[in-house]
Amino acid sequence: MTRGFYIGRFQPYHNGHHSVVETISEEVDELVLGIGSAGDSHTRHDPFTAGERIMMITKSLVDSDLVTYAVPIEDLDRNSVWVSHVQSMSPEFDVAYSNNPLVIQLFKEAGVEVRQSPMFNRDVLEGTEVRDRMVEGGDWEKLVPEPVTEVIEESGGIERIQRVSQTDSNGV
Ligand SMILES: Nc1ncnc2c1ncn2[C@@H]1O[C@H](COP(=O)(O)OP(=O)(O)OP(=O)(O)O)[C@@H](O)[C@H]1O
Numbered sequence: 001m002t003r004g005f006y007i008g009r010f011q012p013y014h015n016g017h018h019s020v021v022e023t024i025s026e027e028v029d030e031l032v033l034g035i036g037s038a039g040d041s042h043t044r045h046d047p048f049t050a051g052e053r054i055m056m057i058t059k060s061l062v063d064s065d066l067v068t069y070a071v072p073i074e075d076l077d078r079n080s081v082w083v084s085h086v087q088s089m090s091p092e093f094d095v096a097y098s099n100n101p102l103v104i105q106l107f108k109e110a111g112v113e114v115r116q117s118p119m120f121n122r123d124v125l126e127g128t129e130v131r132d133r134m135v136e137g138g139d140w141e142k143l144v145p146e147p148v149t150e151v152i153e154e155s156g157g158i159e160r161i162q163r164v165s166q167t168d169s170n171g172v
Pocket residue numbers: 007008009010011015016017020097098099100117118119120121122125126127128129
């Protein structure tokens with residue numbers, strides 16, 4: 001039995017993340033999805049709460065054969081103990097998946113096996129691109145699994161990200 005760990009901010013969970021999970025599902029029996037920066041929400045960079053991100057992931061993976069667990073992981077000021085913090089919050093795992101250089105470095109230093117996944121359609125499948133489209137009224141829905149659009153609609157997510165992206169100046 002192999003259990004993997006895939007960490008991301010998932011702001012929001014998009015089709016690139018979903019393809020990564022599909023790829024990982026061929027290598028592991030169970031997967032923990034670590035919801036990074038769990039305490040952050042209501043900003044342009046991190047609009048959605050940990051709870052909303054749990055809903056996006058749970059509903060998107062409901063038909064998957066893979067056993068998955070979504071675990072919120074808050075940020076720490078101290079990178080040197082971050083892996084212990086992750087391990088203290090997560091079901092035990094055998095291998096970590098990330099393409100983030102800092103995350104890879106921290107896991108390797110802690111003796112955890114790290115695997116990288118290929119990038120899928122990265123020119124558009126990037127959280128920043130999805131959020132830009134949400135703010136600018138562009139077509140973001142096709143970049144995310146359908147259940148994610150429902151969660152965002154239910155939480156008033158588009159109005160939220162548009163409002164928090166405004167400045168408080170009146171243009172002068
Ligand atoms: N299109 C993609 N294909 C493969 N991996 C991806 C893709 N998009 C993100 N990832 C990887 O998934 C992990 C989590 O990504 P993250 O939640 O930061 O999303 P992001 O799309 O990189 O977002 P942002 O633009 O908000 O930083 C990272 O390791 C990232 O490299």
